Amino acid sequence: MAAKKKARIARPEIPRKTVYRLSIYTRCLQRLLANGIHTVSSEALAGAAGVKSPQLRKDLAYFGQFGTRGLGYDVEQLIQMIADLMGTDHLQPVVLVGVGNLGTALMSYRGFEKEGFGVHAAFDVQHDRQRDERVKQPVFPMEKLADYVAEYHVRMAILCVPPEEAQEVANELVEAGVMGIMNFAPTVLQVPDEVTVNNVNMAIELENLSYFVQQ
Amino acid sequence: MAAKKKARIARPEIPRKTVYRLSIYTRCLQRLLANGIHTVSSEALAGAAGVKSPQLRKDLAYFGQFGTRGLGYDVEQLIQMIADLMGTDHLQPVVLVGVGNLGTALMSYRGFEKEGFGVHAAFDVQHDRQRDERVKQPVFPMEKLADYVAEYHVRMAILCVPPEEAQEVANELVEAGVMGIMNFAPTVLQVPDEVTVNNVNMAIELENLSYFVQQ
DNA sequence: AAATGTGAAGTTGTTCACAGCT
DNA sequence: AGCTGTGAACAACTTCACATTT
Numbered sequence: 001m002a003a004k005k006k007a008r009i010a011r012p013e014i015p016r017k018t019v020y021r022l023s024i025y026t027r028c029l030q031r032l033l034a035n036g037i038h039t040v041s042s043e044a045l046a047g048a049a050g051v052k053s054p055q056l057r058k059d060l061a062y063f064g065q066f067g068t069r070g071l072g073y074d075v076e077q078l079i080q081m082i083a084d085l086m087g088t089d090h091l092q093p094v095v096l097v098g099v100g101n102l103g104t105a106l107m108s109y110r111g112f113e114k115e116g117f118g119v120h121a122a123f124d125v126q127h128d129r130q131r132d133e134r135v136k137q138p139v140f141p142m143e144k145l146a147d148y149v150a151e152y153h154v155r156m157a158i159l160c161v162p163p164e165e166a167q168e169v170a171n172e173l174v175e176a177g178v179m180g181i182m183n184f185a186p187t188v189l190q191v192p193d194e195v196t197v198n199n200v201n202m203a204i205e206l207e208n209l210s211y212f213v214q215q
Numbered sequence: 216m217a218a219k220k221k222a223r224i225a226r227p228e229i230p231r232k233t234v235y236r237l238s239i240y241t242r243c244l245q246r247l248l249a250n251g252i253h254t255v256s257s258e259a260l261a262g263a264a265g266v267k268s269p270q271l272r273k274d275l276a277y278f279g280q281f282g283t284r285g286l287g288y289d290v291e292q293l294i295q296m297i298a299d300l301m302g303t304d305h306l307q308p309v310v311l312v313g314v315g316n317l318g319t320a321l322m323s324y325r326g327f328e329k330e331g332f333g334v335h336a337a338f339d340v341q342h343d344r345q346r347d348e349r350v351k352q353p354v355f356p357m358e359k360l361a362d363y364v365a366e367y368h369v370r371m372a373i374l375c376v377p378p379e380e381a382q383e384v385a386n387e388l389v390e391a392g393v394m395g396i397m398n399f400a401p402t403v404l405q406v407p408d409e410v411t412v413n414n415v416n417m418a419i420e421l422e423n424l425s426y427f428v429q430q
Numbered sequence: 431a432a433a434t435g436t437g438a439a440g441t442t443g444t445t446c447a448c449a450g451c452t
Numbered sequence: 453a454g455c456t457g458t459g460a461a462c463a464a465c466t467t468c469a470c471a472t473t474t
Contacts, residue, residue: 015465019426023419027401041433050403054436054467061435069434069473087425094421101349105320106417111401115418117425132347134316155428156421180428182420186242186326188265196427198420202321203330204238205397205413206309206371210302210332211234212411213370213395230443256455269445269458276457284451284456 018059019086024049025056026082033075041072088116093152095178096122097169098161099131099139102184106158108134119158121148125165142172149176160184170197233274234301239264240271241297248290256287303331308367310393311337312384313376314346314354317399321373323349334373336363340380357387364391375399385412 028048032040046053060066060073063085067073083089094112096103099122106112107119120137127141140148148154157178161169166185173181180196183189186204189197243263247255261271275281275288281296282288298304309327311318314337321327322334335352342356355363363369372393376384381400388396395411398404401419404412 016423017465020419020423023416023422024403043433048403052467053433054469055465057433057435058466065435067434070432071474072433085426086422087429088422092425101323101325102320105317108316109417110316111418112421115422117418117421156424158421180424182417182424188239188243188263196424198424200415200417200420201238202324202397202415203326203332204235205415206327206332206373207238207301207303207330208231208235209371209395209397209411209413210307211300214302232443258455267445268455269447270443272455272457273444280457282456285454286452287455 014062018062021049021051021055021059022082022086025059026079026086029075029079029082033079038075039072040075040078042067045073083116091116091118092156093154094119094156094158095145095149095154096158096160097124097142097145097173098159098165098185099124099129099135100160100162103158103160104132104135106160106184107137108132117156120152123148142169145172146176149173149178154178156180156182158182158184163187229277233277236264236266236270236274237297237301240274241294241301244290244294244297248294253290254287255290257282260288298331306331306333307371308369309334309371309373310360310364310369311373311375312339312357312360312388313374313380313400314339314342314344314350315375315377318373318375319347319350321375321399322352323347332371335367338363357384360387361391364388364393369393371395371397373397373399378402 025045028045042053042056046056049056063081066078066081094117096107096119099107103122107122112119122137122139123142123145124139125142127139131139155178157173157180159166159169159173159181163185166183166187167189170181170189170191174191174195179194180198181189181191182198182200184200186201191197240260243260257268257271261268264271278296278300281293309332311322311334314322318337322337327334337352337354338357338360339354340357342354346354370393372388372395374381374384374388374396378400381398381402382404385396385404385406389406389410394409395413396404396406397413397415399415401416406412
């Protein structure tokens with residue numbers, strides 16, 4: 001009988017949306033810090049992040065008490081605590097599978113490493129196909145995936161293979177020990193409960209816009 | 216007195232999540248059709264889309280009654296009605312601004328046109344910079360943006376400029392008449408109420424994964 | 431005086447359960 | 453008998469309002 005997905009223990013039950021907003025808060029906090037601001041009120045930070053202030057306070061409250069009444073929050077301390085919580089306080093290795101158009105772009109995308117993720121290697125069925133010279137990382141054949149994941153303790157993967165192959169490759173990733181998949185393929189992946197999938201579907205995102213844009 | 220944002224009239228008040236799921240349903244329906252299946256129950260379709268069946272029925276109910284009790288839904292009819300609703304029944308022109316790494320990749324991404332969106336032109340401050348030969352569409356200087364948008368009745372834009380320029384470019388887009396922006400820049404954009412912004416932030420998505428992946 | 435932390439109220443979205451068609 | 457459509461129950465998330473702390 002489908003066991004009720006008993007979310008990871010040792011962590012309180014945090015709404016996914018809260019986790020998502022924490023990422024936004026860090027970005028705002030970093031900007032504040034860059035501007036030499038060291039203390040911020042929930043009102044001000046919420047404003048920058050585009051949410052209401054009680055929302056922000058509730059979000060932070062899931063993890064403890066970080067503010068000083070009458071004063072606000074310490075910017076650096078908040079950044080630190082969010083990084084700890086998200087696991088971005090140390091560099092995390094990520095593999096990418098499927099080095100086509102999108103995969104290539106993502107490999108040279110600086111946005112990831114800036115946030116503490118290193119896409120150090122990629123895998124593709126055609127590992128030696130002609131590629132953009134901007135791609136500096138090695139591209140290995142699929143057979144090397146499992147060993148690589150084990151050796152470098154890789155826990156996350158970026159999946160940008162064609163939809164027909166997505167499920168199969170996802171299985172290989174899970175088998176190899178990957179716990180999180182950022183899925184760019186337009187497919188609903190089936191994975192075990194303990195594995196997390198984040199779907200990024202740009203066509204759907206555009207379609208969504210299309211709905212709201214109609215006159 | 217902050218007027219209560221009285222969402223677009225003439226359309227019932229549809230949850231954003233419902234609109235999002237409709238896109239997923241279409242994709243499942245298309246696969247069914249490709250397999251020669253012409254009728255489907257809410258149970259089966261919901262299963263394929265990864266949701267519960269009452270969810271699916273509620274989602275569809277916002278727009279009318281489409282099913283036949285005792286039988287199910289007509290696949291083609293459902294596809295048609297969703298396309299009508301989303302505005303994807305006819306090809307829609309889209310402009311892209313910021314032809315860097317990511318922008319280049321998105322321009323040669325086949326996923327968009329397959330769903331009825333045509334990225335026919337792009338704009339960049341360095342419109343004549345050396346680019347990947349796979350980019351077939353023309354890249355114009357920013358000054359031509361407004362005219363192009365007006366001439367081709369462009370209502371949607373893909374924004375992939377660096378974060379520092381994002382707000383400024385967004386203003387130009389809105390000024391030119393764009394009603395929907397798919398924003399890849401890691402910035403919270405300020406736009407008028409009637410303009411819709413869809414943020415796609417891949418670094419945040421990875422960070423999010425990172426949280427759920429921790430042991 | 432200012433701003434956090436939080437119980438309670440409000441709102442939105444999901445699931446259930448079943449009446450009502452076909 | 454089977455499956456949709458939907459009101460009612462439920463759950464999740466957001467906002468409010470205010471007691472509490474600095």
